[in-house]
Amino acid sequence: MTARDWLLDDSPASxxxxxxxxxxxxxxxxxxxxxxxxxxxxILGLILTAAFAPWIAPETPFxxxxxxxxxxxxxxxxxxxxxxxxxxxSRVVYGSRITLMIVSLVAVISAPLGxxxxxxxxxxxGWPDRLLMGVTDVFLSMPKLILALAFVAALGxxxxxxxxxxxxxAWPAYARIARAETMTFRNSEFISAVRLLGAxxxxxxxxxxxxxxxxxxxxxxxxxxAGIILTAAGxxxxxxGAQPPMPEWGAxxxxxxxxxLDQWWVATMPxxxxxxxxxxxxxxxxGLRDVLDPKQAxxx
Amino acid sequence: MGATLGxxxxxxxxxxxxxxxxxxxxxxxxLTFLGLLAITFFxxxxxxxxxxxxxxxxxxxxxxxxxxxxxxxxxxxxxxxFLSYVGEVLRGDLGHSITTNRxxxxxxxxxFPATLELAxxxxxxxxxxxVPMGVxxxxxxxxxxxxxxxxxxxxxxxxxxxxxxxxGLAIFYAGLxxxxxxxxxxIYYDGLVPVHTGLLLVDSAIAGNWTVFFNALxxxxxxxxxxxxxxxxxxxxxxxxxxxxxxxxEYITTARVxxxxxxxxxxxxxxxxxxxxxxxxxxxxxxxxxEGSVMIETVFSWPGIGNYLTQALLNADxxxxxxxxxxxxxxxxxxxxxxxxxxxxxxxxxxx
Amino acid sequence: MxxxxxxxxxxxxxxxxxxxxxxxVKGLSLTLGRERLGIVGESGSGKSMTGRAILRLIxxxxxxxxxxMIFDGIDLQAQGExxxxxxxxxxxxxxxxxxxxxxxPVMTVGAQIAEALRVHExxxxxxxxxxxxxxxxxxxxxxxxxxxRMYPHEVSGGMGQRVMIAMMLIPxxxxxxxxxxxxxxxxxxxxxxxxxIDELVRNNGMGLILISHDxxxxxxxxxxxxxxxxxxxxxxxxxSELQNASHPYTRGLIAAVPRMEETRDELPVLxxxxxxxx
Numbered sequence: 001m002t003a004r005d006w007l008l009d010d011s012p013a014s015x016x017x018x019x020x021x022x023x024x025x026x027x028x029x030x031x032x033x034x035x036x037x038x039x040x041x042x043i044l045g046l047i048l049t050a051a052f053a054p055w056i057a058p059e060t061p062f063x064x065x066x067x068x069x070x071x072x073x074x075x076x077x078x079x080x081x082x083x084x085x086x087x088x089x090s091r092v093v094y095g096s097r098i099t100l101m102i103v104s105l106v107a108v109i110s111a112p113l114g115x116x117x118x119x120x121x122x123x124x125x126g127w128p129d130r131l132l133m134g135v136t137d138v139f140l141s142m143p144k145l146i147l148a149l150a151f152v153a154a155l156g157x158x159x160x161x162x163x164x165x166x167x168x169x170a171w172p173a174y175a176r177i178a179r180a181e182t183m184t185f186r187n188s189e190f191i192s193a194v195r196l197l198g199a200x201x202x203x204x205x206x207x208x209x210x211x212x213x214x215x216x217x218x219x220x221x222x223x224x225x226a227g228i229i230l231t232a233a234g235x236x237x238x239x240x241g242a243q244p245p246m247p248e249w250g251a252x253x254x255x256x257x258x259x260x261l262d263q264w265w266v267a268t269m270p271x272x273x274x275x276x277x278x279x280x281x282x283x284x285x286x287g288l289r290d291v292l293d294p295k296q297a298x299x300x
Numbered sequence: 301m302g303a304t305l306g307x308x309x310x311x312x313x314x315x316x317x318x319x320x321x322x323x324x325x326x327x328x329x330x331l332t333f334l335g336l337l338a339i340t341f342f343x344x345x346x347x348x349x350x351x352x353x354x355x356x357x358x359x360x361x362x363x364x365x366x367x368x369x370x371x372x373x374x375x376x377x378x379x380x381x382f383l384s385y386v387g388e389v390l391r392g393d394l395g396h397s398i399t400t401n402r403x404x405x406x407x408x409x410x411x412f413p414a415t416l417e418l419a420x421x422x423x424x425x426x427x428x429x430x431v432p433m434g435v436x437x438x439x440x441x442x443x444x445x446x447x448x449x450x451x452x453x454x455x456x457x458x459x460x461x462x463x464x465x466x467x468g469l470a471i472f473y474a475g476l477x478x479x480x481x482x483x484x485x486x487i488y489y490d491g492l493v494p495v496h497t498g499l500l501l502v503d504s505a506i507a508g509n510w511t512v513f514f515n516a517l518x519x520x521x522x523x524x525x526x527x528x529x530x531x532x533x534x535x536x537x538x539x540x541x542x543x544x545x546x547x548x549x550e551y552i553t554t555a556r557v558x559x560x561x562x563x564x565x566x567x568x569x570x571x572x573x574x575x576x577x578x579x580x581x582x583x584x585x586x587x588x589x590x591e592g593s594v595m596i597e598t599v600f601s602w603p604g605i606g607n608y609l610t611q612a613l614l615n616a617d618x619x620x621x622x623x624x625x626x627x628x629x630x631x632x633x634x635x636x637x638x639x640x641x642x643x644x645x646x647x648x649x650x651x652x
Numbered sequence: 653m654x655x656x657x658x659x660x661x662x663x664x665x666x667x668x669x670x671x672x673x674x675x676x677v678k679g680l681s682l683t684l685g686r687e688r689l690g691i692v693g694e695s696g697s698g699k700s701m702t703g704r705a706i707l708r709l710i711x712x713x714x715x716x717x718x719x720x721m722i723f724d725g726i727d728l729q730a731q732g733e734x735x736x737x738x739x740x741x742x743x744x745x746x747x748x749x750x751x752x753x754x755x756x757p758v759m760t761v762g763a764q765i766a767e768a769l770r771v772h773e774x775x776x777x778x779x780x781x782x783x784x785x786x787x788x789x790x791x792x793x794x795x796x797x798x799x800x801r802m803y804p805h806e807v808s809g810g811m812g813q814r815v816m817i818a819m820m821l822i823p824x825x826x827x828x829x830x831x832x833x834x835x836x837x838x839x840x841x842x843x844x845x846x847x848x849i850d851e852l853v854r855n856n857g858m859g860l861i862l863i864s865h866d867x868x869x870x871x872x873x874x875x876x877x878x879x880x881x882x883x884x885x886x887x888x889x890x891x892s893e894l895q896n897a898s899h900p901y902t903r904g905l906i907a908a909v910p911r912m913e914e915t916r917d918e919l920p921v922l923x924x925x926x927x928x929x930x
Contacts, residue, residue, distance in 0.1 A: 028670070036449070076454045093484075139336030143591035143632045146609070147339070150625045153345045153613050206317045234595055237462050250560055253463055262468050268470075271463035278458035286454070359910055502674075550753035557748070558742035558768040558819065573758045647758075 036287020042280025050096045057090035061247040062234045070263045073283050080265040082255065087264065091247035092273045098248045099277060102163055102232045109167040111221050119209050121175070122182030122199025123201070133179065139172040148231055159248070163240040166231050170224060179218055180215045182262045213291040223285035226278035233274050249274050317582025320440030322615060324639040325438045334510030335627045336388070340622045341385050345374070345409040394626065399612060406606060412627070413498025414484055415597065417529065419589040421520055425528025426535050426589075427582055433532070439566050442546060449536060454532020461526065461592055465599035468522050480518040482601040489515050523600045529591055531585040539574070546570040561625035576647045583639030655861045657827060658706070660686040661720035665701045668713050677702050678883040679714075686825075688853065688860040690891065692871030692905070692911075693880035699863045702880075703829045706861075707744055724826060740771040745825040747849070750836035751812025762800025765819045772823050785874050787818040789850060810841035814848065821852055826857040835865070845888035846873055868903050879905070 008025070012018040030036050046157035049056060073080045079088035107138025123131040141145075151165035185191060194204055235241035244251060250271040256267025322371070352563055353360075354371045360368070373381055388394075394404035437449040473481045480486065484500055493507040501520070502514040546552065547570050555569040594606035601607065612620035663912030665677040677698040678916045680688070685915045701710065705792040706713055708728060710716040721728040723744060731739070748754035756764055765784045769775065775783070789812040804812060804875045813833060820828065836840040850873055863869050870877055871891050879887035897903055 004613060035451070051351060134331070135335070138339070141332050141633050141636045142336060142339065142629050143587070144595060145591050146625050146632075149609065149613060150340070150343050150621055153618065153621045155615070192408050195545050230458075230460050233460050237460070237595070238598065238613060240613065241415070250460070252464075253460070253466070260470050264467075264470050267463070267466050271460060271467070274460050274463065275455070275458050279454060282454045282457050286450075420812050481849055496826045550748060550750065551756040553704075553709065553755045554748050554819075555756070555767075555815075559706060559739070559748045559823075560767065561737060566770075569756055569759075573756070603803065 001251070007180025009026070009291070026291045030287050032221060033287045033290065035283045036290075038040045039285070039287060042276060043284055046100060046198050046277050046280065049093055050100045053097055057087075057093040060132055061086065061091045061094040062245055063087070063090075070259065070266070072263070073198040073265055073269075079269040082252070082266050083259065085100070088252075088269050091236040092270055095247040095249045095252065095270065095273065096160070096277075097248060098242060099229060099232070099274075103281075104157070104226050105163045105168055105240045106167045106228050106232075107221050107225075110170040111162070111174055113167075113169040114176075115178045115193060115213060115217060116205075117171070118153055118175035118180075119180025119182050119205050119213060123186055123205055123209055125186070132175070135226060136172040136179075139169070140176065142169075144169040144227070145231055145234065148235065152196070152235060157240045159242040162232060162235045163234075166228055169231075170228065173224065174217060177216050178210075178213045182209055182217055185209075185212060188204065210252065219283075219285060219289040219292050221287055223279055225281035225285070228280045229274060229281070279285035318606055319415075322641060322645075325637055329637045330639065332633050333630065335632060337386055337389060338382070340545075340629070343625075344379075344618055344622045345381060345385075346427065359437065380383055387641050389626065394623035397612070397617055397620040397623075398614045399617045399620060400428055404620050406441060407608060407620065408623055410498075411603055411608045414500075415593050415606060416648060417499045417501060418524055418604060419586065419593055420519065421524035422527030422589050422593075423531050423582065423586045425525060426531030426585060429528070430532035430535030431539050431578065434536040435566060435571060437540045438535070438543030446540075450571055452538045452583050453533040453540075455524060455611075456530050457535075461530060461595040462599050464526050464529070465523065465596050469599070479522045479617050484519055484522070484600075484603055485512065485516050486519075499535060519604070523596050523602060527589050527592060527596055531589055534576075534579060534585050534588070539578060542574040542577055543570055546573055576643055579646070580639040580643050583635045587635040590631055613634050655725060656683040657724055658682070658683050659715060659720060659722045660718055663702065663705055663716065663718040663721065665705050665710055666713075673715075676870065676883050677705065680883075680886075681877065682878060682879075682883055682888075684859050684861065686826075686857055686859045686864065688850075688874040689874065690874035690877045691863045691880060692865065692870050692877060694865055694868050696882075697880040699885040702833050703746060703831045703863050704862065706827075707740055707746060709740075712713060731762055737766045738772070741820070741825065742823045742825045743825050744829070744830040745820040745823070746831060747809070747813075747815065747820050747833045749817055749832040751804065751807075751809060751816050751838065754816065755812060759803075759806055759809065760800065761802050761804060761815050763816065765800070765822055768819045769822045783822060784818075787822045787890050788815075790821075791815070791818045791853065794819075809837050813837055813841075813845050817845070817849060817852070820854075824856065825858065827861070828853060829861045829863065831863045832865070833862075834869075842869075851875075868909055 004024075006017065007021045008023065009017065012021055018243060025100070046249045058164075063086060067085065068077075068081050069085040071077055071081040073086075077087050079092060079163075082088055082091070083195055085182070096281045100186065108111050117136065121129040121136075147169045148162075148165040151168055152161050155161035155164065191204065191208060194208055199207075232241055233250030233253070236252075239251070241249050242248030244255070252270040253267045256263070256270075259266045260268075302494070332447065352365055352372065352374060355621045369375060373384060376384075392405050394408070397404050397407055400407055411615040433449050433453075441447050469481065472478045484490075493504045493509050493512050496506055498505050500516040501513060504510070504516060533570045543566075547566075549570075552565060552569055555565050560569065590605075593602070593604060594609055596602065597606035598610045605628060609621060609624040611617075611627075661681045662675055663680040664675055666673045667673045668674075676696075680698075680702055689704060691699045701714075705716045705718075706721070706723075706728070708716070708731075714817055718729060723739070726739070728736070728739075757769075762781075762784055764788060766780050769778070769780060770785060784800055785796045788799060793799050793811065793814055798809065799811070799815075804815075807815065812838075817833075828849070833849060834845050837845060844870065849860070849862075852858075860874075862870055862874055865882070871894050872890050877887070877889055877891050877894060878885050879899065879916075881901045887897050887899045889897060894902075896905065897906065
């Protein structure tokens with residue numbers, strides 16, 4: 001028996017074999033979707049760039065060189081230099097760290113929050129459900145960007161506050177999904193069985209309900225990443241997110257705004273980075289959804 | 301069962317459903333609006349470490365500070381503060397802007413039409429191009445056309461609006477000179493036509509001043525197209541997914557069995573059932589454009605609510621920020637819930 | 653003997669799967685006059701795909717091919733999509749399984765029936781309406797004008813299927829394919845619907861292909877029977893000779909039919925080892 005046969009066995013002998021087989025099947029399905037592969041490659045590229053930024057970037061992101069300010073793209077400066085003579089390519093490379101940090105932190109804060117709210121609401125039903133979902137719905141029917149802007153305005157500009165503000169606007173969508181998922185198997189046999197064994201509500205939610213919500217959650221979070229990146233960049237552009245001299249892409253575009261007519265590269269180059277990374281997450285999310293969660297394919 | 305009811309009662313039942321949906325709509329909208337007020341209240345009074353300081357500035361004396369604190373009612377319990385806040389908003393009092401030194405409500409009424417004009421033109425572009433693109437992609441699922449439209453639509457989720465605005469200005473205004481630059485109208489046409497609706501295209505048409513009309517259109521073209529692109533992306537994507545869903549249905553096969561031509565299968569049998577959900581999508585997209593115009597207006601110096609909001613943000617003018625948030629939020633909620641109720645009234649399948 | 657209405661030789665239908673193309677119909681051949689032919693098999697035996705393949709309605713990525721597929725002297729495989737469209741509905745029609753899913757939910761019943769006629773004949777609006785009313789009466793719907801204004805979700809399953817029959821017969825086709833026409837219906841209305849199909853087919857001198865998983869039902873309504881298993885025809889006989897069937901699969905199916913004066917405690921399960929050879 002080959003490893004492939006073992007993975008594709010219809011009657012796996014162990015949980016490990018079942019899980020590995022599932023992962024294998026999903027992986028091969030994903031690989032057949034060329035757009036998803038492109039997306040995955042872009043995300044991998046982002047992670048590698050962030051990890052090896054000092055080796056990839058030819059210069060430091062803060063090194064000023066006023067003699068060489070506003071140089072157009074050239075072999076020395078692939079993306080040209082900005083108004084302080086800093087190498088834009090190096091700043092874009094270092095900026096990937098900020099972007100990666102923002103999306104990771106937002107995901108780490110909002111996904112578990114949404115999961116727990118949704119699972120609790122769906123699992124218990126009744127008034128906890130109505131209360132939690134009422135709050136969720138109010139947040140959901142609010143414009144995200146405006147809400148984030150207002151929060152940052154109150155909290156004060158800065159990257160930490162921007163992350164908090166984005167996370168506050170991101171969790172309700174996850175709560176909705178987690179609730180819908182939970183509702184579908186709340187009354188199923190296996191949950192009753194675990195309950196009969198005497199498991200506590202907490203144990204049932206954490207050990208049995210939440211794991212079943214993860215796949216749709218992964219899809220949703222991946223799809224949302226593009227929006228999170230755009231919002232973060234927008235906050236940076238308005239001067240409310242990352243503060244100079246941090247090489248945050250949105251803030252870099254904002255700096256280049258004054259030179260857009262003559263030194264177009266200053267504002268344009270970081271934009272390409274934003275587009276590439278957002279597109280990567282969207283493509284990957286699309287592909288993941290087709291594999292993990294075919295029933296909500298196409299919905300956004 | 302339906303078969304035993306007269307056609308009169310069928311119509312009655314359809315009407316009754318509409319009334320029920322309308323009642324639910326009013327309650328849900330009111331509750332959501334209250335939720336919005338709670339959030340803006342929370343942002344305005346609870347989140348800032350010291351809201352008084354935000355108003356009087358840090359050079360105020362202790363006496364000034366205490367007066368301001370009492371005037372703002374911050375010495376009262378939070379619940380009382382919230383109730384009086386709700387009362388103020390319902391009376392149309394959104395506070396005073398420290399930037400323009402005018403009531404925020406007046407400011408917003410003045411700038412809102414500019415945003416409305418921009419967003420409306422944007423959504424028109426989005427619908428007129430987005431729906432056929434989505435249908436086309438679905439009809440040719442898997443073909444290169446489909447892939448191209450998918451990627452194009454995904455770009456709408458990936459391009460920062462403010463960046464596209466800047467690049468658009470650099471290319472089409474500065475580079476090619478095809479469109480007019482930032483602002484609503486060239487400076488020497490400003491204030492030439494009497495204000496009726498606040499929508500410059502309408503006002504100049506009423507005045508019969510076509511020079512201003514075409515100048516305004518020239519200024520609208522680029523920002524509206526860019527906004528339109530973002531709604532196009534969303535609308536095309538959703539149309540495609542709705543259509544794919546429909547094209548997999550049994551009744552599509554039925555239509556083909558009958559010998560119905562393919563264009564009719566697509567535009568009548570598959571498209572008709574999705575018109576209602578599409579209205580919801582278009583409504584949401586329209587609301588989204590009001591929001592998206594914040595970035596575009598900033599880039600294009602468009603004197604609308606988005607620009608007003610960002611100016612207020614930069615000046616830490618909290619009353620103006622919250623007022624603008626409240627107005628955009630309210631419009632958003634209203635469109636949101638309205639498309640919901642429309643869905644239930646229009647769809648013959650809605651369960652009774 | 654005149655030329656048959658339908659003559660198919662070696663029909664194959666295949667669909668791609670992660671493990672390569674799989675044939676769901678493997679070399680089916682049949683000839684049909686103006687008679688009633690039953691195709692029986694379990695779900696997944698390829699019987700429904702056979703019906704769709706006759707109308708050339710296997711959508712990509714599915715594929716169909718045959719050595720010969722001739723309907724009333726017309727080579728179906730040589731027809732372009734336009735020509736096929738003129739045949740569909742007008743000459744060959746198909747009754748679908750479940751009216752809940754196979755009627756368009758946002759078009760009135762009348763509009764859907766009228767459309768079946770309108771795509772093939774240009775008729776004044778008044779004649780069109782008269783034909784629809786007449787057809788609805790023919791399928792025993794009382795108050796046809798009112799039903800014509802109703803939406804599919806407002807009619808019952810049995811009535812929905814009669815609407816479907818009206819829609820498929822209104823252009824007066826020569827061949828009717830009925831794909832599990834009653835399996836979605838209550839037992840109480842199944843016989844009514846089948847009797848109706850039977851009567852209309854006889855009166856109009858049409859050919860009928862009745863596709864079903866129900867052996868007894870097919871034996872009652874058809875002249876000849878094809879038994880399909882795993883994409884292949886395993887038995888072909890006159891309905892009256894079904895009891896003498898030779899293939900073990902058919903015999904297994906017959907044995908599994910419950911009878912009125914039943915003495916068995918347990919119905920036998922098909923023993924597939926007899927013919928699949930694995």
